Amino acid sequence: MKNPREELESLVEQGKLEELLIRAAILHGHYCPMLSLGVIAGVYAMRELRAENTGMEEVIAIVETNNCFSDGIQFVTGCTFGNNALIYRDVGKTAVTVVKRSADAIRMAVKPETFEILNRNPENRELFRMVIEERGGTEDDKKRLMKWLREVAFDLLKKNPEELFTIRKVQEKVPEFAPIHESVICETCGESVIVTRIVEKEGKKLCIPCAGARYYEISGKGVRQLKQYKNNEASSKRHS
Ligand SMILES: [Zn+2]
Ligand SMILES: [Zn+2]
Known part of the structure; x- marks a missing residue:
């Protein structure tokens, strides 16, 4: 039987980041830099590991945050909350370790310099504070913010992943398969x-x-x- 993720897996294999970000936003609801970083990390790790995923825990993603990044990871790697292949290690870092059973694991952590991209423009920084942190601002403010976040999200795709993340092979004990209980x-x-x-x-x-x-x-x-x-x-x- 055909893997329902076949089309996605092929986009991952070919490194089609834009197409994947557009699709990931269907899950996430909007375009944003963290979603984009999740897509980039997911694609990089899946390609490095030559991993395919049919949602049977052959690949595990361990995310260290519950921000937008995690949705990019879930979408691209196919490791989700529902198929038990997503582990949420609550340590507050925008980082992921992708583990393939009987193979290596790769950990990717967003560099502090990457976050700086978001703080570079004081006007946008202020917009972010007003709309996201204080949940205020006018409809126009929200529109301007979303437009900017979308631009940054797509710009990030053009960068070299090594520039955006610290990347290393790690030894990660492969978690046992999720238990089945009556x-x-x-x-x-x-x-x-x-x-x-x-x-x-x-x-x-x-x-x-x-x-x-x-x-x-x-x-x-x-x-x-x-x-x-x-x-x-x-x-x-x-x-x-
Ligand atoms: Zn987001
Ligand atoms: Zn009861």
Whole structure:
């Protein structure tokens, strides 16, 4: 059967960065420099490793940030949140390690000088602060900002990746395949839950919300630990 990513894989192989950025923006929603850097890094690493991906964890991408960069990586490498081939190592760097099973791994980190490209023009810098950081500005400000970000995104594609990133071969232990678990029905809400997330409470097998237990969450703030469901929160949802 044909790999559904065949067309993409061929664009990666040929290093067609513009075409890939245009397609990556369908996933990401807009053009921006970080998305562009994710596309560049993804293409470079996949070509270096001569990797193909059918979403069966033969290639793993370890991203160190949850900014726009990660969408470029997910799109180009095919390592996604849903196919368990994306690892989010929450250390706050715009960097990625692409690992091919039974082969080398490549880590690429955006150089500080590359970020400087974004700060070069004070007028655009101010626009960025107003629209993105303070979520303000007029419609016209937003349009001007998006136009500038789009220009920078496409300009970056013309640069040599070695200029933009520190790139090195690394030894990265290939992660085990994601485990497959059976599901259990929560005795309170009746929903199906992966067995490893079942909490035993007063002799009952419950899901985390029904048990009012703690859980992890990935949000814009990163991986956040030890949030806790309030028992009434879960039960009020059930009856609404
Ligand atoms: Zn973006
Ligand atoms: Zn439940």
